[in-house]
Amino acid sequence: MNENKKHNFGAGPCILPESVLCQAANAVIDWNDMGLSILEVSHRSPEFESVVLKTQLLVRELLHIPDSYAVLFLQGGASTQFSMIPMNFLKGKSVAAYLDTGYFAQKAIQEAKHFGTPVIVGSSRDKQYNYIPDYYDVPSEAAYLHITSNNTIEGTEQFEFPTQGIPMICDMSSDIFSRMVDVRKFDLIYAGAQKNMGPAGMTMVIIKNELIDTITHEIPAMSDYRVLEANNSLYNTPPVFAIYTAMLNLIWLKDQGGILGIEQKNIKKAMLLYKEIDENPLFYGLAQPAHRSRMNVTFKMYDESLEKVFLTFATERNIVGIQGYRTVGGFRxxxxxxxxxxxxxVLVTVMRDFAAELGLHAPLNDLQGAVGLARQATS
Incomplete structure (x- = not known):
């Protein structure tokens, strides 16, 4: 184990298992004793085609995906899907429904405006996106409903997905493979690899074949799901290294007991940190408890003047990646x-040690009391 290894809480690119990093590093030098780097091998070679197939099979096995869905590995990041989805599905049906739950949902809505009319059927903007709307009225004429299952910046997560009677499309970029979901509830799922699947550069799309069949108009080939599916993600040179590393990571995930196994570990991690946030007199969580994300825990300090001090305190103890997103502040x-x-x-211990150094030990329930004691301790 590398003694200099940090405790990496970064929101993306994601932390990868050490065994995956070692295998990927070896493949960069010499892949499978071929005398070639994985960075040099032809994407048309049978060796790499087998990587694509194995990665698809692992995705299907881990998520229990029926044969009626295609699994694609595309370029451009999940943000490219913001435009690809309306480009493919708004022809002749210009209204699409969107659930507005944060920054990336807003980006998807803005892109949809280039191809039709996005209708916001529910929003948590009124409370700084600290919850997921539990009711939304979707117009029957909408071509699809787009939701974001986990809001990376705001720290909220959607755990229930009610059937709406129209195609359901979900951005699962930051919670894919972290918990079991019923893929059959969705017509299209997309996710950037760099959160829970592998390195940046590849986006996975799980799409129902029936939805692909609804596309009838002309679209540029690189944005056409029909073309990409017909060519098994190999229409052009794919992100070879990203797909290969994702395969290694999915093998590792399978060895952890699959998604059901890793989900239990993720629940324990989240419960441990949220418990400390709720009990530590210096900190408070941003998301409403019922909608707290297991993947991205957002929190602040009652006394914001202490945040830079705490960040330095944590960094000195090998904790990295906890600074909040620039538009939110605080910590993530x-x-x-x-x-x-x-x-x-380690993070929980650092939070406790910081409070102890300020002379704060017992949980406080009122904001003013916490701020007063914190300021008194640092004055």
Whole structure:
């Protein structure tokens, strides 16, 4: 184990298992004793085609995906899907329904405006996106409903997905493979690899074949799901290294007991950190408890003047990646699959030690009391 290894709570690129990093590093030098780097091998070679097939099979096995869905590995990041989806599905039906739950949902809505009319059927903007709307009225004429299952920046997660009677499309970029979901509830799922699947550069799309069949108009080939599916993600040179590393990571995930196994570990990690946030007199969580994300834990300090001090305190103890997103501030600890619970325990200990150094020990329930004691301790 690398003694200089940090406790990486970064929101993306994700932390990867050490065994995956070692295998990927070896493949960069010499892949499968071929005398070629994985970075040099032809994407048309039978060796790499077998990687694509194995990665698809692992995705299907782990998520229990029926044969009626295609699994694609595409370029452009999940943000490219913001435009590809309306480009493919709004022709002749110009209205699409969107659930507005945060920054990336807003980006998807803005892109849809280039191809039709996005209708916001529910929003948590009124409370700084600290919850997921539990009711939304979707117009029957909408081509699809787009939701974001986990809001990386705001730290909220949607755990229930009611049937709406129209195609359901979900951005699962930051919680894919972290918990079991019923793929059959969705017509299209997309996810950037760099949160829980592998390195940046590849986006996975799980799409129902029936939905592909609804596309009848002309679309540029690189944005056409028909073309990409017909060519098995190999229409052009794919992100070879990203797909290969994702395969290694999915093998590792399978060895952890699959998604059901890793989900239990993720629940324990999240519960441990949220418990400390709720009990530590210096900190408070941003998301409403019922909608707290297991992947991205957002929190602040009652006395914001202490935040830079705490960040330095944590950094000196090998904790990295906890600074909150620039538009939110505070802190964000991402608890992706490969993050060991020991790292969460270190963060919890650091939070307790910081409070202890300020002379604060017992939980406080009122904001003013916490701020007053914190300021008194640092004055």
């Amino acid at each position: 600890a991402s608890l992706y699959n490969a993050l060991p619970i020991e790292s969460v325990q």
